[in-house]
Amino acid sequence: MIIEDFVFFNENGLYCKYGDFYLDPQQPVNNAVITHAHADHAKSGHKMVYATQATLEFMLLRYGKNMADSTMATGYHHPFNINGVQITFIPAGHIPGSAQVLMEYEGVRYLYTGDYKLQPDATCEPVEFVKADVLITESTFADPKVLHPDPEQEIKKLNDIKLNILLGAYALGKSQRLIRLINDFAPQKQILVHHRIMPIIAVYQKLGFNLGNHQIYSRKLMKTQQEFVYIVPPFTFDSYIRATGVKRLFASGWKNLQVNANDTLFISDHADWNDIIYTISKTQPKQIWTLHGNGAHLKEYFKDEIFVKLLN
Template identity: 40%
Template sequence: MPPNPPPLITRPEGLYCPDGDFYVDPLRPVPRALITHGHADHARAGHGAVMATRQTLDIMALRYGADFTQSRQVAEGVCRIGGVEVSFHPAGHVLGSAQVCIAGPGGRVVVTGDYTRTPNAACAPWEPVACDILVTEATFALPVFRHPDPQDEITKLLSSVAAFPDRAHLVGAYALGKAQRVIMLLRAAGYDAPIYIHGALQKLCDYHIAQGIALGDLRPATVARGKKGDFAGAIILAPPSAFAATWAQRFPDPVISFASGWMMVRARARQRGVELPLVISDHVDWPQLTQTITELDPAETWVTHGREDAILRWCEMHQRKARPLRLVGYEDEPE
């Protein structure tokens, strides 16, 4: 790596690039922000200017309103900002998600945002990007986290539907990314029946469809359809917060499910009252995280928003330079 200072430093607002005078996924409003994806803990409203993929900009407008920023710029190709070159590369996390590569006198830094190497039909696949410094998430950075094949988890869901035809299956799934991925996994498994969705998922599902993501027959679950028995045998997707409301009481003896990497932790499933946990994550697990570091072979790895200690220890054991960023304000899997 060149002897110059690295292109990124940490500030209270988040990761800052002095040579370009911008932040990446800042934690509070700043004059200029580069945004990796549309989840609320990375994409906040109120920045003076925002650069992101076209889909992320669209998603931010859907979530925050058209005036979420004073100025927006679509990330296309390699763009020069001040003294650095910036490019965006698919992260495989949610629709529009990207890794941000910043190349300057101090070397190449890749800020992964949130990412996974597991194929996701609802967005572009993760792309390896060579770098001197890798800034990686550590959401599931413990050796115990080894996520199963998501299609096998969907098989569990469909087996439960077949076993309990008189019960509705309520699947908790975050509105951006997880809901659409679960729908795509169901369609890939041959499930062509209507899937019912909570009203909070409608706008983002409609946007995915407009972007060419074939979600199939989706119907509203927030409109009463007569007797509770009308939903017997149905699959209903909703944000997890809806399960605590009276909304969930309209369904017949529901099987409560939740699609999340955290469903590997039984205590979390019990706390949420989950009867059918589905371990489906849009983040790298431990094998993928260590594989990424090994394959990209950066001179240094910076670890952020997650469980840092184990991966820092792994880097030490493998003679790899690493350090924690300890940025506060990111959630593990934001709702």
């Protein structure tokens, strides 16, 4: 029987009282199961962190010794137990080491997706599907009006831009995906990378992900020709708002982060509406619980077919 309060939000985040652990907690806790290393999911200061090795590598880079008192690295498909709840990490396809969390308790399977995407991405492990009684899904883009375009076609837009390009992107995940995409589909471009992104790239290389050609930014280099793409984190991108002689683009699935209507680069690392519907078809849940977004459209879409509960 499905336990309706198996997980719920309290002041520290999403809590499973039956195993006494949190999923991506927002405050320091005793037991934290971390799905991936983005800062809105992976906080520091926990007593114990359970995560994949890649997630721990990125957290160590960001937080150092303040990451956690203790950690346990677990590979995909290797079950472990926290206070009677069996947990298995399943690839989420979001960034390296990103994991869905399959929780089994009293014969019921609860699957927490964390952030996930279905689009192909050579810079992380591909998403996998498992059946579950309850699908606890992110709903960042759970809107029928939101359909992500093909990233290959989006990146090919760069081929038509003859100016140097200042390309804003999140330092972990997006930047590395862009380097690989540009090498594959706009290979005449030379990629320059902001110095703060380079240590993250070093972790990718340690994990065995080949991003292709790139080099650290040099002011002299960018003055020599017009085929450079300079990838920078958001704070640097915002500080160059008055930059001249370059085309400014920000790579994101969010419409409000596009620089203008004529120069867009819609590349998202989340599931869109069709991806979420497909995931539900593969997971075959009896119930859907939504979080990290608005689940109202899913509730309306499934109506009496599948019970949909909005956790936040």
